[in-house]
Amino acid sequence: MPELPEVEVVRAGLEPAVSGALITGVEVFDTRSLKRHSPLEGRFESLLEGRRMLAAVRRGKFLWFPLSAGAAAAPTGEGGAGGAAPATAAASGPQALVAHLGMSGQVLLRTPGTGEEGLLRIRLQIEHPEHGEFWVNFVDQRIFGSMAVDRLVPTADGAAGGYSGFDSGRMLGDTLALVPGQVAHIARDPLDPAFDEATFLAALGRKRTGIKRALLDQTLVSGIGNIYADESLWAARVHYEHPADRLPRARARELLAEVRVVLEKALAEGGTSFDAQYVNVNGASGYFSHSLNAYGQQGKPCPRCGTPIVREAFMNRSSHLCPRCQRPFRARVARVAA
DNA sequence: ATCTGCTCCTGGCGGC
DNA sequence: TGCCGCCAGGAGCAGA
Incomplete structure (x- = not known):
């Protein structure tokens, strides 16, 4: 039920706090909220810690936060029967933190230390150079929503991957015309200037x-x-x-x-x-x-x-x-x- | 290939 | 009052 307007309200609210913010800690309280995260990409927490979110972007009901290059975490190759665990998967190209709210997801920006009444699934601890420290709490009752780290791929039409507000377009730099692989099949939304x-x-x-x-x-x-x-x-x-x-x-x-x-x-x-x-x-x-x-x-x-x-x-x-x-x-x- | 419908999941609340 | 079962439904995927 969070549809485009609700997701855009979330995106716009997060943008000033997360753009340029360093991810200092990640806590996953329920791994079911990572169902869209591919283990081949690497361990979710390791992929995020120490990197910066560059902007908050939205296409339709999908949100993503392009990540600074940072240290590519070693993939947790365990479970790789046959051992073909590709070390290249985690290290190849730009990545983004992807979020979908599903039916009941919320992303709440909190002062560190604030308790959460809802069902907290994932928490990011972030530090913004100007605005200071925040907790980004992913709350989701029904767990239809999820977070993931995914590779960014070029958009088919060469236009911006999604809407990122007026100012953060600059911060996106060469990640502007990219979209997460798992969002690439999603059509542009009717408010997108590149909607055909x-x-x-x-x-x-x-x-x-x-x-x-x-x-x-x-x-x-x-x-x-x-x-x-x-x-x-x-x-x-x-x-x-x-x-x-x-x-x-x-x-x-x-x-x-x-x-x-x-x-x-x-x-x-x-x-x-x-x-x-x-x-x-x-x-x-x-x-x-x-x-x-x-x-x-x-x-x-x-x-x-x-x-x-x-x-x-x-x-x-x-x-x-x-x-x-x-x-x-x-x-x-x-x-x-x- | 295209279309349909099942499945994931849990809290709230209507009805008996 | 208390409890059972229905309801909310985004998106991916299996099956037709």
Whole structure:
């Protein structure tokens, strides 16, 4: 549920404290939070200690922090049956600390010594040259989120790997047009200046699936989750099961425009929080939940037409829609067929 | 190849 | 009141 706006709130909050900060200590309290970390890369803690984070970058719902070159830690080659443990894996090229919040992850910036109420999985102790010492606490109730150290690879289009704020772009230097290997398959998000609208619309037009499924497909467009998919579809008056390949190009373009409006509005309001689960780096909640028109509004009147919003089962989760504004697609007999 | 649906995980809360 | 079971769902991957 942390979707693009919530993750961006976290990124922006971390940026000033972590950019240029030295990692002085790493504690992993639950190794399940390292499920995206490949042991071939080296030991997570060893890879981080003694290195600096150069910036805070985001693409869609993924966050990463490019690392200074520093001492490449020796890979913990144990368990290497056959002994082909590649010493090159850990030492090759630039790396980044990657974070994904999953469903319930939080990254909290704390004064050293502060206790943590939630389920603390990983703690980084950092020291910023100007701002001093902090604890970066990765809290995650459901452990769908994770942290990892991963190699950075060049972006396919040569553009910046993700959004890193105005100023930290400088600090990124030659790591600017790189993206973590495990994020490379994730599409750019609709707020990314390098987002290719024509390519997206063309790909959408080829998808033989429902439009909401397509919006949630992070390889097509990233950053959208269940909340903002429902909100965007409501705003564009599109039914969630409308076949993606049958949505006229102009309607698809309108939908994309609504996606951007919804994401930007949520971002401006600090993200959506229903409870203490979704918070910024200081633990405070956002206000967008007061602006929801469809998600979670079942039974309440549609703000546009007054018809009660309904909630329907969808992919082991739920969809919220106005049954009057968002009519199901019905294939019609082609009238102007060639 | 493309699409669908299962799985990971735990706390909160609705309902009986 | 107390407890059971449902619910939240991002993303990767297995299987169709």
